[in-house]
Amino acid sequence: MNPSQCFHCGNEIVEKDRIVFEAKSFCCNGCKTVYEIFSQNDLTCYYDFQSAPGATPLDIKGKYxxxxxxxxxxxxxxxxxxxxxxxxxxxxxxxxxxxxxxxxxxxxxxxxxxxxxxxxxxxxxxxxxxxxxxxxxxxxxxxxxxxxxxxxxxxxFGESKKRVDRSLIYKLGVAFFSFGNIMLLSFPEYFEVGEFWIEQYKDFFRWLIFALSLPAFIYSASGYYVAAWKSLKQGLLNIEIPIALGIVVMFIRSTVDIIFGFGQGFFDSMCGLIFFMLLGKLFQQKTYDFLSFERDYKSYFPIAITKILPDGQEEAIQVYDIKKGDRLLIRNQELIPVDGILISEKASIDYSFVTGEAVPIEKESGDKIFAGGKQLGKLIEMEVLFSVSQSYLTQLWSNDVFQKKVEQKHKSITDKVSHYFTPALLLLAVLSFGYWIFIDVSTAFNVFTAILIVACPCALALTAPFTLGNVLRIMGNRKLYLKNAIVIEQLAKVDTIVFDKTGTITTNKKTSITYEGEILNDFELKLIKNALRGSNHPLSRRLYDYLPPQELVGVSHFEEIIGKGVIAELEGGTVKLGSSQFLQHMSEATHKKTKVHVEINGVYKGSYVFNNQYRQGLEQLFEELAKKYELVVLSGDNDGERKILEKMLPPSTHLVFNQKPEQKLVYIDSLQQQGKNVLMVGDGLNDAGALAQSNVGISISENVNVFSPACDGILDAGQFSKIAFFLRYSKNAMLIIYMSFGLSLLYNVVGLSYAVTGNLLPIVAAIIMPLSTITIVSFVTLMSNVFAAKK
Missing domain, CATH: 3.30.70.100 (Alpha-Beta Plaits)
Known part of the structure; x- marks a missing residue:
C-alpha cells in the first residue's frame, strides 16, 4: 500500500491530517473509525478482496x-x-x-x-x-x-416513473457538433488551397479548431477517463485505459502540432473517434433494451389464480389480470400473488419464500396478508389490495436462497480474454511505437493510436450476454420461461432427463374417470367435492373438475400430506382421500391402476379410477430424446401402467414407481453421484425437492398457481412436445457464442495487422470499432433466430 494513500479509502493523505493506527495510515478520523469497527468485529478480510475499497464516511447527524x-x-x-x-x-x-x-x-x-x-x-x-x-x-x-x-x-416509492438517463445522448450531440465543424474548417488545408485569406488566417482557424475540440475532449470523452482512472486506482486494466490513452495521445500530439506550426493536428480524427465510440455505445444500449434482459414479469408466470365472481362461480385468471377489489380463492400450497385482506376466519401462511423462516404465521379475518406467502391447510378467501407487483414475484423466484451454484463457463472465458487482452494490447502499442519512432514520427503516433482504438474487445465481451439474452427472449416467446441465462448453459450440458408421471407426461385436461365401490349419495358427493376444493394435487384437481357442482360447505380443518392424500373435517363429517396405503385399505387390483380412495367418517366407500391420457406427442418426444439422452420416468404412483408405458416409450427408458417425494430427491442425487447432468421435468408441488436437487428443474404449468422457487424454468403444458427443441436450441446457443468469439478474434487479428504496419488511420479505426460491435450483435441475433427457425 502506498504510504501517501489512506488504507481504507485510497485517497491522498494530507500530511498534517495523517492519522496512524496499528501501523496503518488514514486520511481522516472517519476512515480510522470504520477500520476499528471492522477490526473489533473480525471483519478485516474486507481489505483482502480489494486494496483501499472503502469510502470516507460522511457526517449525517440528524439527516435520517x-x-x-x-x-x-x-x-x-x-x-x-x-x-x-x-x-x-x-x-x-x-x-x-x-x-x-x-x-x-x-x-x-x-x-x-x-x-x-x-x-x-x-x-x-x-x-x-x-x-x-x-x-x-x-x-x-x-x-x-x-x-x-x-x-x-x-x-x-409507489407509482413512480423510471428516470431516463440522457447523458449519453448529450455527449453524443456535443461530439457530433465538434466533429462536424472541425471537419468543415479542415477542408482548406486538406485540399491545400493556397488563397491569400486562407494563408493569412491559417493560425486563427487552427486555434478555432483547437477550441472546438475541447468540449468533445473534456465532456464527451469524460466517461472513458473516469472509468480508466477508477480501474487504475483498483489496480486493474480494463478496456477504457487504452481508449482513454489513445484520446489523450491524439489531443497532446495535435496541440503540439499547432503550437510549433507542424500542421493542424488530428483534432478531426479525435472528435470522430469519440463520436463513433459513443455511437457504438448508444447502439449497444438500444439493442440491449430491445432484447428485454429485464423481462416482463408476465413472462415468468404463465400461472393462474382462482377468482370468485360476484355470482359465486369460480374462474381461473392469469395472475397479471388481478385487480384491486377482486376476491381470490387460495388453496393449500398456493402462493399468495398480491397483498390483500383475509376474508376467511383463519389462515396459516408460510413466508419462508420471503424471509427464510419456515414457521407458519397464523392470521385472522381482517388481517393484512402479503404477497409471497404460501397458504397451508384449508382454502382461504382474500380481497386484493394491490395488483401484482411487476418485480416482486420475479424477485422471489430469483432469491439467492434458491439459486444453484453453477460454473458460468461463458462468463469466465470473457473475463479471461479481457484480463489478458488489455496488457497485451498496451505492450503491442508501445513496441510498435518504439519501432516506428525511428522511421517516421507522424506514423509512429498514428500506429500507436490506431492499435489502441481498433483492438477493442467490446464485441468480445458482448458476445455471451447478447446471445443468451436473445435466446431467453425467443424461448419466452415459445412459452419456456427460464430464470436466467445460466440455465441455458446448464441445459446444454444435460445428459439425463427425469420425468414425473402424474400431471407431467399425463394431462389434466383429458382423463377418463370411473368410480368403483359403494354408491355415493348426494350428501357424500357434496362432502368429497368440498374436501377436494382445497387441494392442489393434479389428481385432486381432475377429480374436482369431474364431479358435478355442489353447494359449498364450511371446512373446519384441512390437511394435505404430500404424496399421500388429504384429510378434511367439514360440516357433516370427516373425509379422507388418497392412496390405499394412506387409507390403510388394500385390494387385489390396487397396484394395477391409478386410484383415489375415499373414506367418509371412518368408513371406506370406494375409489375413483383414473385412466390416464398421456400428452400429445409423448411417444415421438421420447423417441427423439432417447437418441441422445438417458431417460427416466419417476412416479409416485403404483406400477399399474408399467405395461402401457413399456409399449409407448423406447426400451431404454427406466421406469421407477412408488417413489415418495424424498425418494425422488435421493434418486436424482444418486444419478448426479454417477457424474450425470440431470434435467428434472415435474410439477411444482410433489416434485419441489427433486426440482431443486437436479442440475436443471423445469416445472410444467397448466392452470394451477403452485409456485416453486426451486425450479429453473416454467414450461407451458401445451409446449411439452417441444422439449427436444429447447434442449437442442440451448446447445446451439453455446455454439453461437463460440462462433462469435472466433469472429471477434479474427476481426482483432486483421485490424491489428493493418494498424501495426501503419496502414490504418486512427479515424478509420474509430469507424471500424463500433462497426465490429454492430457486426457481432447482428451475427448473434441473426444466428439465434436462424437456429430458432429450424424444425
Whole structure:
C-alpha cells in the first residue's frame, strides 16, 4: 500500500491530517473509525478482496431522523410481518467484491439484522431484520458510518416513473457538433488551397479548431477517463485505459502540432473517434433494451389464480389480470400473488419464500396478508389490495436462497480474454511505437493510436450476454420461461432427463374417470367435492373438475400430506382421500391402476379410477430424446401402467414407481453421484425437492398457481412436445457464442495487422470499432433466430 494513500479509502493523505493506527495510515478520523469497527468485529478480510475499497464516511447527524416516523418507514419496507421486516436500499458506492462481502456480513456489525443480500448490478442491498431488536434508522446510520450511505427518496416509492438517463445522448450531440465543424474548417488545408485569406488566417482557424475540440475532449470523452482512472486506482486494466490513452495521445500530439506550426493536428480524427465510440455505445444500449434482459414479469408466470365472481362461480385468471377489489380463492400450497385482506376466519401462511423462516404465521379475518406467502391447510378467501407487483414475484423466484451454484463457463472465458487482452494490447502499442519512432514520427503516433482504438474487445465481451439474452427472449416467446441465462448453459450440458408421471407426461385436461365401490349419495358427493376444493394435487384437481357442482360447505380443518392424500373435517363429517396405503385399505387390483380412495367418517366407500391420457406427442418426444439422452420416468404412483408405458416409450427408458417425494430427491442425487447432468421435468408441488436437487428443474404449468422457487424454468403444458427443441436450441446457443468469439478474434487479428504496419488511420479505426460491435450483435441475433427457425 502506498504510504501517501489512506488504507481504507485510497485517497491522498494530507500530511498534517495523517492519522496512524496499528501501523496503518488514514486520511481522516472517519476512515480510522470504520477500520476499528471492522477490526473489533473480525471483519478485516474486507481489505483482502480489494486494496483501499472503502469510502470516507460522511457526517449525517440528524439527516435520517425522519426514519423514526413509522408511516414513512412503512412506505419504504418491502415486507413486514410480526417481528420480521425486509427493506431494499440503493447504495451508490457498491463497486467491488469487498463491498459485497461487507454488506452481506452486516449481521456481525449490528444485532437485529438477520441477513443481507447484495444485488451488484443494481447496487442494491436487501436487508432482513428483527423489528424489535433494531430499526431502519439504526441500520441506515450503520451503513453511513462504514461509508455506504444509501440513497433514500420517497419519490421512488409507489407509482413512480423510471428516470431516463440522457447523458449519453448529450455527449453524443456535443461530439457530433465538434466533429462536424472541425471537419468543415479542415477542408482548406486538406485540399491545400493556397488563397491569400486562407494563408493569412491559417493560425486563427487552427486555434478555432483547437477550441472546438475541447468540449468533445473534456465532456464527451469524460466517461472513458473516469472509468480508466477508477480501474487504475483498483489496480486493474480494463478496456477504457487504452481508449482513454489513445484520446489523450491524439489531443497532446495535435496541440503540439499547432503550437510549433507542424500542421493542424488530428483534432478531426479525435472528435470522430469519440463520436463513433459513443455511437457504438448508444447502439449497444438500444439493442440491449430491445432484447428485454429485464423481462416482463408476465413472462415468468404463465400461472393462474382462482377468482370468485360476484355470482359465486369460480374462474381461473392469469395472475397479471388481478385487480384491486377482486376476491381470490387460495388453496393449500398456493402462493399468495398480491397483498390483500383475509376474508376467511383463519389462515396459516408460510413466508419462508420471503424471509427464510419456515414457521407458519397464523392470521385472522381482517388481517393484512402479503404477497409471497404460501397458504397451508384449508382454502382461504382474500380481497386484493394491490395488483401484482411487476418485480416482486420475479424477485422471489430469483432469491439467492434458491439459486444453484453453477460454473458460468461463458462468463469466465470473457473475463479471461479481457484480463489478458488489455496488457497485451498496451505492450503491442508501445513496441510498435518504439519501432516506428525511428522511421517516421507522424506514423509512429498514428500506429500507436490506431492499435489502441481498433483492438477493442467490446464485441468480445458482448458476445455471451447478447446471445443468451436473445435466446431467453425467443424461448419466452415459445412459452419456456427460464430464470436466467445460466440455465441455458446448464441445459446444454444435460445428459439425463427425469420425468414425473402424474400431471407431467399425463394431462389434466383429458382423463377418463370411473368410480368403483359403494354408491355415493348426494350428501357424500357434496362432502368429497368440498374436501377436494382445497387441494392442489393434479389428481385432486381432475377429480374436482369431474364431479358435478355442489353447494359449498364450511371446512373446519384441512390437511394435505404430500404424496399421500388429504384429510378434511367439514360440516357433516370427516373425509379422507388418497392412496390405499394412506387409507390403510388394500385390494387385489390396487397396484394395477391409478386410484383415489375415499373414506367418509371412518368408513371406506370406494375409489375413483383414473385412466390416464398421456400428452400429445409423448411417444415421438421420447423417441427423439432417447437418441441422445438417458431417460427416466419417476412416479409416485403404483406400477399399474408399467405395461402401457413399456409399449409407448423406447426400451431404454427406466421406469421407477412408488417413489415418495424424498425418494425422488435421493434418486436424482444418486444419478448426479454417477457424474450425470440431470434435467428434472415435474410439477411444482410433489416434485419441489427433486426440482431443486437436479442440475436443471423445469416445472410444467397448466392452470394451477403452485409456485416453486426451486425450479429453473416454467414450461407451458401445451409446449411439452417441444422439449427436444429447447434442449437442442440451448446447445446451439453455446455454439453461437463460440462462433462469435472466433469472429471477434479474427476481426482483432486483421485490424491489428493493418494498424501495426501503419496502414490504418486512427479515424478509420474509430469507424471500424463500433462497426465490429454492430457486426457481432447482428451475427448473434441473426444466428439465434436462424437456429430458432429450424424444425
Amino acid at each position: 431522523d425522519f426514519l423514526a416516523n413509522e408511516a414513512i418507514v412503512n412506505q419504504l419496507l418491502d415486507f413486514q410481518e410480526n417481528t420480521t421486516a425486509i427493506v431494499s436500499l440503493y447504495i451508490p458506492h457498491i463497486h467491488c467484491s469487498s463491498c459485497i462481502w461487507i454488506l452481506e456480513n452486516l449481521q456481525k456489525l449490528q444485532p437485529g439484522i438477520i441477513a443481507s443480500q447484495v444485488n451488484f448490478p443494481n447496487k442494491k442491498v436487501r436487508i432482513t431484520y428483527h423489528s424489535e431488536k433494531t430499526h431502519l434508522k439504526a441500520i441506515v446510520e450503520l451503513l453511513c458510518s462504514i461509508g455506504y450511505e444509501p440513497y433514500i427518496s420517497l419519490e421512488n
